[in-house]
Amino acid sequence: MKELVIVSGKGGTGKTSVSAALAFLAPQKIMVDCDVDAANFHLISDAVIKKTHGFKAGFEPHSNEEICNNCGKCTTLCRFGAINAGIVTSLNCEGCGVCAFNCPEHAITMQEKEAGQWFVSDTSFGQLIHAELGLSIENSGKLVSKVRQEAKKIASNNSLPLILTDGPPGIGCPAIAALSGASLALAVVEPSLSSMHDLERLAELVSHFNLPIMVCINKSTLHKENTKELIDWCNSKAIPIAGQLPYSDAFRTALQSGKTVMETDDEDVKEQMKKLWKNIAKKLDIPERKSGLTFFQGKLNPFR
Amino acid sequence: MLISIASGKGGTGKTTLALLLAAAHSDITLVDSDVEEPNCHLFLKPQWLEEEEIKVIVPYINTDLCNGCGACSAACLFNAIAISGGKALLFDELCHSCGGCLLACQHGVISEDKKTIGTIMTGTSPILPNTCPIKGTLHVGTPSGVPLIKALKEKVSHLKGDILLDCPPGTSCSMVTGIKNSDFCILVTEPTPFGKHDLELAMNITHLLQIPTGVVINKSDEGTGDKSIEMLCQSHNLPVLAKIPHSLSFAKQYASGIIPDDFKPIATSIWEQLEARRRKEA
Numbered sequence: 001m002k003e004l005v006i007v008s009g010k011g012g013t014g015k016t017s018v019s020a021a022l023a024f025l026a027p028q029k030i031m032v033d034c035d036v037d038a039a040n041f042h043l044i045s046d047a048v049i050k051k052t053h054g055f056k057a058g059f060e061p062h063s064n065e066e067i068c069n070n071c072g073k074c075t076t077l078c079r080f081g082a083i084n085a086g087i088v089t090s091l092n093c094e095g096c097g098v099c100a101f102n103c104p105e106h107a108i109t110m111q112e113k114e115a116g117q118w119f120v121s122d123t124s125f126g127q128l129i130h131a132e133l134g135l136s137i138e139n140s141g142k143l144v145s146k147v148r149q150e151a152k153k154i155a156s157n158n159s160l161p162l163i164l165t166d167g168p169p170g171i172g173c174p175a176i177a178a179l180s181g182a183s184l185a186l187a188v189v190e191p192s193l194s195s196m197h198d199l200e201r202l203a204e205l206v207s208h209f210n211l212p213i214m215v216c217i218n219k220s221t222l223h224k225e226n227t228k229e230l231i232d233w234c235n236s237k238a239i240p241i242a243g244q245l246p247y248s249d250a251f252r253t254a255l256q257s258g259k260t261v262m263e264t265d266d267e268d269v270k271e272q273m274k275k276l277w278k279n280i281a282k283k284l285d286i287p288e289r290k291s292g293l294t295f296f297q298g299k300l301n302p303f304r
Numbered sequence: 305m306l307i308s309i310a311s312g313k314g315g316t317g318k319t320t321l322a323l324l325l326a327a328a329h330s331d332i333t334l335v336d337s338d339v340e341e342p343n344c345h346l347f348l349k350p351q352w353l354e355e356e357e358i359k360v361i362v363p364y365i366n367t368d369l370c371n372g373c374g375a376c377s378a379a380c381l382f383n384a385i386a387i388s389g390g391k392a393l394l395f396d397e398l399c400h401s402c403g404g405c406l407l408a409c410q411h412g413v414i415s416e417d418k419k420t421i422g423t424i425m426t427g428t429s430p431i432l433p434n435t436c437p438i439k440g441t442l443h444v445g446t447p448s449g450v451p452l453i454k455a456l457k458e459k460v461s462h463l464k465g466d467i468l469l470d471c472p473p474g475t476s477c478s479m480v481t482g483i484k485n486s487d488f489c490i491l492v493t494e495p496t497p498f499g500k501h502d503l504e505l506a507m508n509i510t511h512l513l514q515i516p517t518g519v520v521i522n523k524s525d526e527g528t529g530d531k532s533i534e535m536l537c538q539s540h541n542l543p544v545l546a547k548i549p550h551s552l553s554f555a556k557q558y559a560s561g562i563i564p565d566d567f568k569p570i571a572t573s574i575w576e577q578l579e580a581r582r583r584k585e586a
Contacts, residue, residue, distance in 0.1 A: 012315010043501055101379055102407055223560065
């Protein structure tokens, strides 16, 4: 089972649009949306939620007013300015438990915190695992790990060769949680100074994990000089370019109708997207398209 | 006035708007608090005058004295300390600097040390001489930018005059830390289903934090996407401060790191609206 994670560093370079197009092309896979605090994949894949699960992570203090004698020790010890004589400002609280463990009256207890929800959905391209982080909740990295874990279970139970992951932007905890232990990172980059700058930091992060990385240049025709510079940079770092997608309004119009770019009539983009997928499938060593034989083997195999 | 610029969805134009607003102001501080991927400097091409390392407190475990009792490990709700080979072992990337282990250790084994997580740079910009750029950069591999964003905000908290804060994308802890306590939050969106979906999440956050909020629609084409964002704003009772038209030539200039003059009147009109607000409040 291979895990492809689509990332970008900079946001808005086209991760979800590219992920959805690849989901359209890849024959057998499960999809995961790891951008848990601003998930979008379900909007482009006609997702219908089949199962909803609560997600608990981290802790929050609850103080018992009847026991609290307002001694103020919790207020003194809290480094986040989150508790004042037993009254918790949950927006500031990091859930460390210092107030509870050091309360002389044992008036404070730490309780597990509702941190969001995760979903199993059916989409036009197969199953999707996605999530919604609770409002202003920390633990996004943990929720990312959770959806990845669940996707792995389903993939292995159904002998699916690919987990296709739409990743989060940035290089912080959600990106780290989405990338660690994956098979391949695909960075969707546009030829803008911002996106190229952010790719450098992303590539540094990915190399921390010893993870193979490929680059997809999106909107490659927007700025030819930058595209060339980007290709040169990738070459100098021995990062393979998996594909180049021309600038096209088809992405935008497809999105407006909740479709992937593969369902539009922009033949050029579709052709380039197929090439991109072919290169990725080759790199991951997984079948590029559904073969009739595997399909029947799957159906007929009594041990499947 | 501290004005935060956030978005929910990434790549909608936070940095673009921050730069447009800075260019239309006579004297302003522009703080790049997207510490994972800061970009303002690519346009401002600043000369940095000052660089400061930002450190967080982490425990230092004197393993010679540690008897492996496990009290620190039990007290750490972030699982940042494990007991291995009869000694406490720290995983500092999980540490939240709460000091709980220090309080839990009965043998005086743990003291406090510091770890650098990033830098804050302050300078001047030859491109926008009226703007004081301040940039936070998180070290690659450091999971949380939150302490660095807090340090940035602490640094500008004593400044008078207007401050723009270019915030991280998303709606999780780093975005919340960015916009918290700002006097006004501008949410930048684009007229797509993705933009709208994430805008609503971001609106819920500013509502929760009780921050006055306005919306800017970037890449506007006056089509159905615009309408649906406008309806969302109406239902949340939030003003649409401006629309920045979809423009390929603007996108090309942005790609080369140039702040075009094309939309200066739009930025000026946003400042006028903010100014009117300020007068009304005063």
